[in-house]
Amino acid sequence: MLDHHSNNTILITGGAGFIGSNFIPFFLNKNPSVKVVNLDVLTYAGNLGNLKEVEKHPNYTFKRGDICDNVLVGHLFEEYGISGVINFAAESHVDNSINSPRQFIKTNIEGTFNLLETARKYWNRKNYRFHHISTDEVYGSLGEDGFFTETSNYQPNSPYSASKASSDFLVRSYHNTYGMNVVTSNCSNNYGPKQHDEKLIPTIIRSAINGVKIPIYGNGKNIRDWLFVNDHCVGIDDIYHKGKAGETYLLGGNNEYDNLTIANKICDILDVKLPKNNGSYHDQIQFVEDRLGHDFRYAIDASKVSKELSWNANESFDTGLEKTVDWYLKKYQL
Numbered sequence: 640m641l642d643h644h645s646n647n648t649i650l651i652t653g654g655a656g657f658i659g660s661n662f663i664p665f666f667l668n669k670n671p672s673v674k675v676v677n678l679d680v681l682t683y684a685g686n687l688g689n690l691k692e693v694e695k696h697p698n699y700t701f702k703r704g705d706i707c708d709n710v711l712v713g714h715l716f717e718e719y720g721i722s723g724v725i726n727f728a729a730e731s732h733v734d735n736s737i738n739s740p741r742q743f744i745k746t747n748i749e750g751t752f753n754l755l756e757t758a759r760k761y762w763n764r765k766n767y768r769f770h771h772i773s774t775d776e777v778y779g780s781l782g783e784d785g786f787f788t789e790t791s792n793y794q795p796n797s798p799y800s801a802s803k804a805s806s807d808f809l810v811r812s813y814h815n816t817y818g819m820n821v822v823t824s825n826c827s828n829n830y831g832p833k834q835h836d837e838k839l840i841p842t843i844i845r846s847a848i849n850g851v852k853i854p855i856y857g858n859g860k861n862i863r864d865w866l867f868v869n870d871h872c873v874g875i876d877d878i879y880h881k882g883k884a885g886e887t888y889l890l891g892g893n894n895e896y897d898n899l900t901i902a903n904k905i906c907d908i909l910d911v912k913l914p915k916n917n918g919s920y921h922d923q924i925q926f927v928e929d930r931l932g933h934d935f936r937y938a939i940d941a942s943k944v945s946k947e948l949s950w951n952a953n954e955s956f957d958t959g960l961e962k963t964v965d966w967y968l969k970k971y972q973l
């Protein structure tokens with residue numbers, strides 16, 4: 640249990656998800672004087688099993704609950720004397736937002752609004768930090784060249800990215816209207832240990848291992864910039880502590896790859912680590928009908944955060960991918 644009313648306790652929302660469950664152990668270790676309350680409603684995407692290493696940490700408390708619940712969030716601010724927020728909680732899967740967008744509007748927009756309102760009420764002009772985690776998908780789609788920067792226009796294309804864009808605007812407005820000490824970081828696609836099975840890289844690994852088809856949307860040429868989750872965690876910590884109030888920072892991995900190349904790279908790794916009796920994992924790759932409104936390319940120019948906060952992504956895509964495959968092989972006890 641935490642010391643109540645300590646003045647250095649931060650609320651991390653969605654900490655049982657992929658990025659949050661990588662971030663919390665890192666953050667507790669890096670900031671030994673800061674206490675963390677993790678508020679997570681545990682949707683299908685939340686997994687407390689990924690936080691086992693901090694379960695008994697003296698500076699860590701888990702609360703199950705919804706960021707949209709204003710009574711609960713208010714109680715937490717009061718009970719723990721919350722003096723910082725990092726908001727990871729979201730519905731995060733684009734495919735789900737296409738099939739059933741309602742919960743995306745609720746959690747991503749209303750939930751962020753509720754956190755901002757509660758912070759405004761309890762912080763009462765104190766200069767505490769509110770860090771909102773967002774995505775490069777708010778900027779829409781790029782062509783063959785060019786990069787997103789902090790000044791790119793917002794052009795969200797899916798219900799997911801539209802809901803994240805709306806939450807970014809709310810965060811911005813709480814700075815411009817109420818002077819709240821907010822920062823927003825928009826990152827590219829994360830990969831690494833603890834990611835939910837539904838996402839691209841875990842799906843490729845799992846399908847390969849299970850001997851079923853490895854599904855690749857369309858012609859496999861859609862390009863994303865891939866950021867190793869540990870690099871992302873370092874960037875969030877830097878921005879939380881040193882970012883300038885009211886600013887946005889873009890975090891990218893400088894690793895642009897199309898989906899087919901990623902599938903091939905993973906098959907190469909598995910062919911070495913877990914050779915099949917006959918044939919190669921590559922034989923399982925199959926193209927499937929494309930996602931509706933599938934953005935062609937995302938790429939990030941992360942020079943602002945590099946120049947201002949000295950943050951750079953360190954992991955190469957090949958080593959990061961290998962670490963990721965190793966983590967899943969261990970998970971599946973292979």
Ligand SMILES: NC(=O)c1ccc[n+]([C@@H]2O[C@H](COP(=O)([O-])OP(=O)(O)OC[C@H]3O[C@@H](n4cnc5c(N)ncnc54)[C@H](O)[C@@H]3O)[C@@H](O)[C@H]2O)c1
Binds near residue numbers: 658732750775827835
């Ligand atoms: N994963 C990526 O590649 C990526 C890229 C860019 C931005 N982001 C952003 O980073 C953040 C974290 O992403 P992730 O991949 O870890 O997501 P995730 O889906 O793995 O985890 C989301 C977590 O939020 C929790 N949650 C959902 N609704 C909630 C609610 N109403 N109240 C409390 N908790 C709730 C879930 O239980 C889950 O633990 C999200 O805001 C996402 O938009 C992710």
